Amino acid sequence: MFANYLIGLREGLEAALIVGILIAYLVKIDRRDLLGRVWAGVAIAIAVALGVGAILTWGPYGLSFQAQEILGGGLSIVAVGFVTWMVFWMGRTAKDLATNLRSGIDRAAQGAGWGIVLLAFLSVGREGVETALFVWSTVGPSSDTSSGAAWGAFTGVLLGILTAVVLELLIYRGLLRINLSKFFTWTGYALIVVAAGVLAYGVGDLQEAGALPSWGAPLYDISGVIPPTGVLGSLLGGLFGFTPIPTPLQVVAWVLYLVTCLILFTRLVRSKKSPATASASAPATVPETA
Template identity: 90%
Template sequence: MFANYLIGLREGLEAALIVGILIAYLVKIDRRDLLGRVWFGVGIAIVLALGVGAILTWGPYGLSFQAQEILGGGLSIVAVGFVTWMVFWMGRTAAELAGNLRSGIDKAAQGAGWGIVLLAFLSVGREGVETALFVWSTVGPSTDATLGAAWGAFTGVLLGILTAVVIEILIYRGLLRINLSRFFTWTGYALIVVAAGVLAYGIGDLQEAGALPGWGAPLYDISGLIPPTSPLGSVLGGIFGFTPIPTPLQVIAWVLYLVIALILFTRLVRSKRRPAPTPVPTTPLGETA
């Protein structure tokens, strides 16, 4: 549940910040007549995200076990790709987000301003679809056995989104100031760890379906020490995708993804913190002074 709360908080805050910037800028340029179009675009994006979530949850119900495992494993890997892209994209563009968005608003607000609907829809819809895909990858298609887990995941995401909305309202009203760069940095690190577990889980699904080799030959077995149904096993599984009986391919994928993603993300964070070099003074002819 915590992992889903985190993804809901992270994606929800990104979407809420974008909507807040849209509204604040339209008010500033005296285009309040376009606020309804913002909410119309947001509404369509929410419907899209709910539709994607419903299709993923109940659509595969009638598929064979092998087909469900292949679909689940494949979409888990896709979800990891989306989340990784989102973490690095926000790490690169967080500081310029407001400026870039205002430039887009200026273009979208021309004429009747229907471009605002598209801008709001794309900005919020992307976050919604990513959230639906990532949460589904941690639960899988709806069955009687997974119904409780599905509701737990939905509750976690909903609480995360509600928290994000409250934070954005407080920021918009000037009642709260938070270091967004630091927030996205630490949640980025946390989501990389969560995504590594989802990747290993997805590979396990593909192996169980026979799409990848190696199923049935675990690298180690610590289920006696940490049973997957125990409270500790459930917490580790829900947050980190922990499995006490992993295959060698799962472990290799988990380690490689975690090491490479953490190194690259750390370099990105440090490059953003490094001050820009002072330009060298030149003469009018371009020669160094």
């Protein structure tokens, strides 16, 4: 549940910040007539994200076990790719987010301003689809939608999104100032760890389907110490995709991904720590331009 709360909070805050920037800038340039366009784009984006979630949830039921495992493993890897891209993209562009969006708004607001609908849809829709895909990959295609895991995932992401909305409202009203650079840095590290577990989970699904070699017996078995159905095993599984009986390929994929991404992300974070970029938390103060 925590992993899904984290992805909901992270993606939700990104989307909420973007919407806040759009609204604040339109108010500043006296184009309040286009605010309805923003909400139309947001509504379409939410509908698309819900549609993707529905397709992922109920679509695989008619497939064979092997097909479900291939679909689940493949989409888990795709979800890891999306989340990794999102973590590094925000790490590079957080300080320029407001400037880039304002330039896009200036172009989209020309004429009747229907481009604002597209801008809002693309900006928010990307976050929504990424959230749906990643959350679904942590539950799996074969999970019962009425199961505790499915409802826990849904509850976690919903709470994360609601938290993000509340934070953005407080930021917009000037009641809260947070260092978004640190926020996105630490959640970036946490999501890299979570994504490593999802990657290992996806590799395991593909091995069960025969799409990847199994490489013989499991590398180790600590299920006697940490039962997968026990409290600790369930907690670690929900947070990090932990499995007490991993295959060699799962361990190799987990280690390679985790080490590589942590090194690259740390280098990115350190490269931003200079006097010229000390104001990387600027997105938190964007609403003040209204």
